[in-house]
Amino acid sequence: MRAIVIGCGRVGATLARTLDEEGWEVTVVELDEDNLSRLGPEWRQPLVLGHGMDAKVLEEAGVEDADVLIAATDGDNTNLVIAQVAIRKYGVAHVAARIQDPARAEAYAGRGFHIISPVKMAIEGLASWALAAGSR
């Protein structure tokens, strides 16, 4: 499988390494060169420096041949735009975006890409823990 991971923060870098360990072809797109060290010294797969909203950068990363694209920058709106462009312009089959804000995650649900909202997951996890703890 060919994947593009946009954003090499904690989430993007760890995700890229996980897919790499599974034997996937992974291209990482990141704006800040310093963040690439998160991939570790063993990283041998392609890296593209640039903004994920830049069509040229996406094309350099091979968006036209990608099976999977994950928008995991620290900007919700950046991820929302990249995900929509990946689907509607490039027809990437599987697209996911990380959206911190649960309200925006809900507002953009059902648009053909998968949304992971870490904040929503934390809220749900903590709530179910608290409710379970309270009923014991």
Next chain:
Amino acid sequence: MFAIVVGGGKVGANVTRSLMELDQEVVVVENKPTRADHLEEEFGHRVVHGDGTELYVLERAGITRPPDIVVAVTGDDEDNLVISQLSRERYGVKKVIARVNDPRNQPHFDLLGVTPTVCPTQRILALIEHEVPEFDLVHLLELRNENLEIIEVEIDRKSPCLGRSVEDLGFPTGSRLISVVRDGTAEIAVGATVLRDGDQVLAILEPGKETEVRKILLGR
């Protein structure tokens, strides 16, 4: 009219002020606290502090009414795109105007159906085209929704259309000459109009026809 302006920078502040002077109801949303305080001194209760891409902030600004128009003029294109999409698709705002900061992002606005847009950089470039002789074809006006553009071309000595009439030139479907400016006087172009060296010609065409029209008028 009720307008929400998102982004209280130079553009947003001036739009807000102008709407106020026209006695229109307006709210401006600004995220940066120091900037918002500054705006509040001038605009008072019309300022809403917060991130205009957050739904609850937009709701505090009154987006559920909904406003007649939302103006998305922050300095970030991804924010303007999301504000525009949320306004139109979630809150049913009929009219949205978005600012494009980086002209390279214009295709994203088009792709996601965010229109009309204003891109100051593109406007300035179009004006420069007009002044620089290297640009033999100047884009005067783009009518995005109508899929038409108006261009200006100056006919020179090497042009293959010299001495020929408009009807003989065989302009492709989807293009038409509008007028010819000769010696400072403009004339509406008709079939019998003969083109001469130094003529400034205006044409209206579908953007896809530009290469063909250029070839006919300039031979390159």
